[in-house]
Amino acid sequence: MLVGIDLGTTNSAVALWQDGAPQLVPNALGKMLTPSAVSLAKGGQTWVGEAALDRMATHPADTVTSFKRMIGTASTVTLAGTTLTPEDLSAMVLRSLADDVEAATGERPTEAVITVPAYFNERQRRATRRAGEIAGLEVRRLINEPTAAALAFGLADKGDREPFLVFDLGGGTFDVSIVEMFEGIVEVRASAGDNRLGGDDFDAALVKLVEPMLPAEALDRLPADRRRALLTLAAERTRRALSTAEEAEFSVVVAGEPLTARVTTEGFEEAAAGLVKRLRDPVIRALRDCHIDVKSLSDIVLVGGATRMPVVRKALTRMFGRFPNATVHPDHAVALGAAIQAGLLSGGEGLEEIRITDVAPFTLGVDTATRDVHGRFHEGIFAPIIERNSPVPISRMERFSTLADNQRQVTFAIYQGEAREVKKNVKLGELTVPVPPKPAGEVAIDVRFTYDTSGLLDIDVTVPATGTTRNLAIVDEDDRRTQKDIAESRKRLEKLKVHPRDEAENVALIARAERAYEGFTGAAREVIGQALTDFTGALEKQDPRIIAAAREGLTRLLDEIDAHSPL
Ligand code: AMP
Numbered sequence: 239m240l241v242g243i244d245l246g247t248t249n250s251a252v253a254l255w256q257d258g259a260p261q262l263v264p265n266a267l268g269k270m271l272t273p274s275a276v277s278l279a280k281g282g283q284t285w286v287g288e289a290a291l292d293r294m295a296t297h298p299a300d301t302v303t304s305f306k307r308m309i310g311t312a313s314t315v316t317l318a319g320t321t322l323t324p325e326d327l328s329a330m331v332l333r334s335l336a337d338d339v340e341a342a343t344g345e346r347p348t349e350a351v352i353t354v355p356a357y358f359n360e361r362q363r364r365a366t367r368r369a370g371e372i373a374g375l376e377v378r379r380l381i382n383e384p385t386a387a388a389l390a391f392g393l394a395d396k397g398d399r400e401p402f403l404v405f406d407l408g409g410g411t412f413d414v415s416i417v418e419m420f421e422g423i424v425e426v427r428a429s430a431g432d433n434r435l436g437g438d439d440f441d442a443a444l445v446k447l448v449e450p451m452l453p454a455e456a457l458d459r460l461p462a463d464r465r466r467a468l469l470t471l472a473a474e475r476t477r478r479a480l481s482t483a484e485e486a487e488f489s490v491v492v493a494g495e496p497l498t499a500r501v502t503t504e505g506f507e508e509a510a511a512g513l514v515k516r517l518r519d520p521v522i523r524a525l526r527d528c529h530i531d532v533k534s535l536s537d538i539v540l541v542g543g544a545t546r547m548p549v550v551r552k553a554l555t556r557m558f559g560r561f562p563n564a565t566v567h568p569d570h571a572v573a574l575g576a577a578i579q580a581g582l583l584s585g586g587e588g589l590e591e592i593r594i595t596d597v598a599p600f601t602l603g604v605d606t607a608t609r610d611v612h613g614r615f616h617e618g619i620f621a622p623i624i625e626r627n628s629p630v631p632i633s634r635m636e637r638f639s640t641l642a643d644n645q646r647q648v649t650f651a652i653y654q655g656e657a658r659e660v661k662k663n664v665k666l667g668e669l670t671v672p673v674p675p676k677p678a679g680e681v682a683i684d685v686r687f688t689y690d691t692s693g694l695l696d697i698d699v700t701v702p703a704t705g706t707t708r709n710l711a712i713v714d715e716d717d718r719r720t721q722k723d724i725a726e727s728r729k730r731l732e733k734l735k736v737h738p739r740d741e742a743e744n745v746a747l748i749a750r751a752e753r754a755y756e757g758f759t760g761a762a763r764e765v766i767g768q769a770l771t772d773f774t775g776a777l778e779k780q781d782p783r784i785i786a787a788a789r790e791g792l793t794r795l796l797d798e799i800d801a802h803s804p805l
Contacts, residue, residue, distance in 0.1 A: 240349040240378060240584050241339055242576025244386070245328060245366065247306040247436060248409025248543065250274050251573035252335040254343070255581030255589075260390070260574040265338045271569055272334060276327050277301035278317035286334040298467035302327060304438055307410045309369070310362030325365050329372035336373060350375040351580045353572050355411045356382035356599050357431035359664050360654055378583055383408075384415030385426050385596060386575025387541040391566045392419045400536035401427060401528075403521070405562065406572075407550060408542035410436040414520045416528050416535070425595045428528035428627040430520035437477070437544035439513050444473040444501065447509040448488045451499035456492045468492070476501055481546050507549050514553045521557065527627040538562040541571050598689055601626045605651040605660045607641055615641070620653055620660045623687040633688040634780045635737065640683070644675040648683055650699060652712065671699045671708045738777045738785050747792060748773070754799055762799075769795050 242260065244251045249271040253262045262270045267288055277290035278300050285293060294301045300318045308315075308324040315322055332350070340346045354366050363380055370377035384404040391404070406413040413431035417424060449457070449469065457465055472490045479486035480503060489498040507514075525532055538554060540562050545551065554562045567574075581589050603622040607615050623636050640648060649670040655663025673681045681703060688696040695712040738744055748770065755766045769792050776788030 239339070239343070239345050239347040240351070240580045241336075241347040242351045242353075242386075242573055242578070242580040243332065243335055244353050244383070244573035244576055245306065245331065245369070246274055246408055246572070247304050247411060247438070248274060249569065250331050250335060251570065252339055253570075253573040253577035253580075254339070255577050255584065255586040258587050260577035260581065262570060262573060263335075263339050263342050265334070266341065270573075272331065272338070273303070274306060274328075274331050275301065275303045276305070276317070276322075276330050278320055280318045282320070284330065286330050294467055295471060298463050301467075304410050307434070307438075310359065310365040325369040325372060328366065328369035332370060332373035332375060336375065348374070348376060349378050351379045351381060351576045351583065352377055353383045353386045353576050354380050355406075355431060355433055356384050356413050356415055356426075356429035357411070357433045359600060360666060361664060379579060381576065381579050381594075382413075382415070382426070382429065382596065382599065383572045384413050384417070384429060384541070385424070385594060386573075386579065387539065387566065387571040388415065388417040388419075388424055388426070389575035389578045389594070390571040391539050392417075392424055400534060401530050402537040402539055402563075403524070403535050403558075404539045404541055405521075405545060405554065406431075406541040407517070407544040408436050409544065410434075410438050412436060412517065412520065412542075414524045416524050416530055423593045423595060425629075426597050427530065428524040429597060429599050430523040430527065430627075432516060432520055435513065435516055436542075437474070437547075438470075440477055440510055440544065440547065441470050441473040443509045443513060444477055444488070444506060445469045447505060448473070448476075448499045448501060451488075452490075452497045456495060456497055460492060477506070477547065480506055481548060503548070507552075510549055514549060517550070517553060518557065524627075532558060539566060540564050541566065541568050543569050596630055597627045598624055598630050598632065599626060600654050601656055602652070602654050602666075602687055602689065602695060604638075604685060605653060606638065609641075618660045620655070620658055620663060623685060624689055626656065628689075628781060629783060631688070631690040632780075632782070633686060635684055635686040638683045638685060639679045640673055640676065640681040641678055643678050645673060645678070645681070646675060647672045648699075650685060650697075652695075652697060652710075666695065666712050667697075667710055669697055669699050669708050669710045671701055671706060672704075673701055673706075674704055738780055738782075739774070744777060744785070744789065747789060747796075750796055751792060754796055766795070766799070 242253045251262060251271055253260050264270055265272045265287060272287040273291045275287060275290035277285040277293040277297060290301055302315050302317060305324045305327040309328060336347050350370055352366055352370055354363055366380060367377045384406050387404050387406060401416055401418045404415045404417060411433045412435040415429045416427045418427055468490045472488055476486045476488040485500060485502050487498055488501050489496055538558050545568050551562060601622045602624040603620050606619050606621040607617040608619050609615055624632055624634050647670050649668060651668045652666045653660050653663040654666055657663050671683065684700045684702060686698040697710045698707060700707045751766060751770045755763055773788050773792045776784050
């Protein structure tokens, strides 16, 4: 059985594609959301979900939440003497969700679609996949959370729509995606986010606000971890209360003594102002990356529990000049979308019509050295080849040259990330190619990156002077992909590797424009010449969307010229 799972920072949920619709599966307590919390006791007893969260106040040192923030890092936590990785902890949550499905349907799920923040890097994705495996689930696909939410939103209201923005603020991460739906294709145009921003940070801001209002002597009696756990839990309760009231009471009980403070909406808004400001950047980045004007967005779709905060909604209304759309259930949309994806993979009824296209969530490139105006070398500079938010599948080539005299080989280290210095990005692999010894700069090396929808990055390095080629396939999402699968994917990608300049329809259009150019003089010739330059410039960009627009423009111009032909 294939299930869809939203493995959230704060809460997780599982859903199935059943009877032509996605359906959430309740946990043992009858709730659709299971807190992503784990608690252990000496002797190995384990609690997951609500029960673990309950132990947070009494056993903070043996209980952990928000471990999704650590996934893909080497951090571990030790609970009641047992050391666990973030993957182990995530696997415990996944196993508990699988238990719930088994209890509800009588069948144990064996496969899953798991959602991840669009902004998760390659290591975080791999670790999530491993968590699934530890839990005994074959991870058929990882899909981006906002894409899943968009599927749930789009399916609720079938039909084509203008681009809309999915604003997903969860417990620990923030994601923005711009999505379009057209003739059954759900197309993610751009994604951006901040994987260190969520409801947890608003809790921390509230703790900072109220701590000075509480009697210090009482708080000082608590050990540091217990103090933090108590205050954070109380802050979360207060924050939720502030979602429906202008004022709320913050209260914690220390040694039987209740400590309270009143928090007003205004006070909270002031305390959270810095965090609210950070919501803007990813929105701007996403809009900029896909060249979509904020006015052409049809909806602002809210996803993630933390979008319930009025301070966030107010900020959004100000940012977009209209009210956000709250028609999808902010806590359920992602799991429902994962179930729709599960339905798509298993050929679920009523889903034949839908396809999803996504974008590369981060920039991929190589490590290079550059020489400044004084002739000094600067090493470790990132040279992007596939830029973030390029539609996938995509293939792009860049030309590099040797840096030293008589260099015998060139090594390209492959990185993913946005920083200018490679050391701040994630290294994916390395490829070395021999070059003929020549003076510096005289040997050209072509590096082609081809990236497909399931995360296979295929790298070809060619030295045109000798014809030497080296190839490396980096499998992003599926460690276990077999050589045969890789060969098949590569075959599929072969046609992508044709430079757009050499594609038949572009060659034909250039020939047609050149004929038109030859047939005119003066101003008309200049116009055609410029249009031709623009078109070849667009081809160099190797971006199918830009090329399609440029091709349309040039064809229109040539058609117009033909329409005015004297014959
Ligand atoms: P998620 O990761 O999407 O499950 O979102 C969980 C976050 O949403 C947590 O930080 C919760 O505190 C927050 N949250 C859930 N419900 C509310 C609410 N009614 N008001 C404010 N925050 C909420």
